[in-house]
Amino acid sequence: MRGSGYMRDLRFEQSDYSFQKGVFMNVVLFGLGSMGFSIALNMLKGGHRVWGVDVDAGRVAALVAQGGEPTAYSEHLSDIDAVVLTVVNEAQVTSVLFDDPRLCDQLHEHSIIICLSTVSPEFARETEQKLQNKNLTYLDCPMSGAAARAKTGELTLMVSGDESAIARVGSIFDSISANVFNLGSEAGLGSAMKATNQLLAGVHIMAMAEAMAFGRSQGISFERFMEVIPKCAGTSWILENRAPTVLSGDYTPKSTVDIWPKDLGIIQKISEGTGQNIPITLAALQRYNDAIADGLANEDDAAVVKTYLNELGIED
Numbered sequence: 001m002r003g004s005g006y007m008r009d010l011r012f013e014q015s016d017y018s019f020q021k022g023v024f025m026n027v028v029l030f031g032l033g034s035m036g037f038s039i040a041l042n043m044l045k046g047g048h049r050v051w052g053v054d055v056d057a058g059r060v061a062a063l064v065a066q067g068g069e070p071t072a073y074s075e076h077l078s079d080i081d082a083v084v085l086t087v088v089n090e091a092q093v094t095s096v097l098f099d100d101p102r103l104c105d106q107l108h109e110h111s112i113i114i115c116l117s118t119v120s121p122e123f124a125r126e127t128e129q130k131l132q133n134k135n136l137t138y139l140d141c142p143m144s145g146a147a148a149r150a151k152t153g154e155l156t157l158m159v160s161g162d163e164s165a166i167a168r169v170g171s172i173f174d175s176i177s178a179n180v181f182n183l184g185s186e187a188g189l190g191s192a193m194k195a196t197n198q199l200l201a202g203v204h205i206m207a208m209a210e211a212m213a214f215g216r217s218q219g220i221s222f223e224r225f226m227e228v229i230p231k232c233a234g235t236s237w238i239l240e241n242r243a244p245t246v247l248s249g250d251y252t253p254k255s256t257v258d259i260w261p262k263d264l265g266i267i268q269k270i271s272e273g274t275g276q277n278i279p280i281t282l283a284a285l286q287r288y289n290d291a292i293a294d295g296l297a298n299e300d301d302a303a304v305v306k307t308y309l310n311e312l313g314i315e316d
Contacts, residue, residue, distance in 0.1 A: 023171040024048055025081040028073040030096050031117075032059035034254060035143070036086030038150040039116070039176050041066060043084075045153070046175025051076070077106045082169055085115045086143075089262055090123045098130070109135040112165045114172065116143045116157070118198065120266045121188035128161065128187035137165040140187035142194035143177075144201075146241065147254040154178035158197075160189035195270060198263040199281055204238035205260075205301055206284040211239075212246055213308030222247045245302040249316060257304060258297040260288040 024047045029040045032054035043050050044067045051073035052063040064070050073080065083103070085093055093115060097104045113131060115124070115138065124140040131138045139161040149155050156179040159166055163185055173180050183189040211234070215225050226247055230240050245251060264285040271278045291297075291304045309316045 023168075025169070025172060026076065026079045027051070027082045027084055027172065028053060028080055029084040029086060030054070031086035031088070031092070032056070032063060033086065033088075034147045035116075035150045037063065038147065038153075039084070039086060039155075040068065042150075042153040042176045043172060044068065046171065048172065048175065074101070074106075078108055080107060080111055082172060083107070083111060083113045084172070085113065085117050087117050088259075089117070090119045093117055093119060093123075093127065097127070104131060104134050104136060107136060111136060112169055113138045114141050114169060115139065116141050118142050118194055118263055118266070119191055120269065121191040121195070124160075124191045125186070125188040137162050138187055139165055139169070140190040142190050144194065144197055148241070149178075150176075157181065158183055158190040158193040160184045160191075161187050192270075195263075195267050199267050199278075201238055202260050202264050202288070203280055203284045204236050205242055206287050206304060208236070208239045208242055209246075209287075209302070209305035209308055212243065212305050213312060213314070216309065216314050217312050242300075242302040245300050246305050246316070251299040251303040253298060253300045255301050256298055257288060257291050257301050260301060261285060261292065264288065 026049045027043055028051040029036060029043070030053045032040060032052050036054075037052075037059060040050050040052050040063055049069060050063070051069045052060050053073065054060055060068075085096060087093055087096060097113065113136060115127070119142070124138075128138040128140070139159060141157050141159045141161075143150075143155045143157055145155040153176050155177040157173060157177045158181050159173075160183045163182070166182065181193070183193055211229075212222060212225055216222070222243075226243055229235055245254075264281055267278065267281055268285065271281075287304060287307060291307050294307060294310070296303045296306060306316055
């Protein structure tokens with residue numbers, strides 16, 4: 001359950017800080033998508049006062065209907081304790097913080113920016129430095145767990161940044177997550193761990209799609225696949241989470257195909273800097289790009305199976 005699984009390394013365990021549970025905070029959250037909306041609801045359930053911001057006014061209205069603040073967050077900037085970012089990419093993070101109306105120039109110096117979005121380690125470090133120059137604190141907190149765990153408040157957070165700030169927002173973490181891993185006092189370490197996770201997850205989704213199509217080519221139905229493989233060594237969390245989508249044929253997005261070129265692109269750029277060869281990741285990246293070229297960008301990422309089925313002439 002939420003709040004029961006905080007994981008800390010030894011350095012964090014020995015620090016003077018402890019998570020401040022039961023402390024209600026004023027929070028503005030940017031990005032009310034499938035993940036962000038659930039996160040906002042769980043913060044409300046946790047007792048926090050939450051403003052939601054999204055380009056879709058309907059999403060904002062839906063949050064207000066469930067207890068979100070009805071006024072504009074800009075009218076309460078002096079009271080904002082934390083800014084939570086669940087936007088899609090680095091460009092959107094930059095836009096929220098540094099473009100007009102330059103939120104970073106309006107927050108009080110005790111405000112904490114919590115970035116749950118997937119960004120590169122380099123971007124996280126640069127953003128931390130920019131905000132430090134404005135006496136603001138940036139926490140690099142990428143999340144994992146997909147829409148289902150966002151809904152139940154059981155996300156895993158990979159956190160790095162100022163440890164006193166981590167302690168101060170403990171009640172926020174408590175309301176949205178089951179596991180919080182402290183990866184160090186500098187931004188970038190959380191995003192490095194998230195990139196490592198995304199390498200595995202992106203490859204696993206593609207391996208699942210490849211295996212399901214391979215089975216079909218050999219006369220194995222998706223139903224039989226799901227009966228047998230989850231009981232075998234070839235299973236994975238990703239397979240058990242995504243394969244039911246293929247089985248149902250309902251590709252209403254929980255996580256879209258077009259996210260993966262961005263995430264695997266981050267890994268590609270890092271590996272180019274380190275000189276590491278990542279042929280499996282690059283092969284998966286190419287298949288995601290192929291899926292987008294086939295018009296699957298906005299479908300659930302399990303829809304990449306269609307690229308294999310189409311090549312085999314099999315109707316899904």
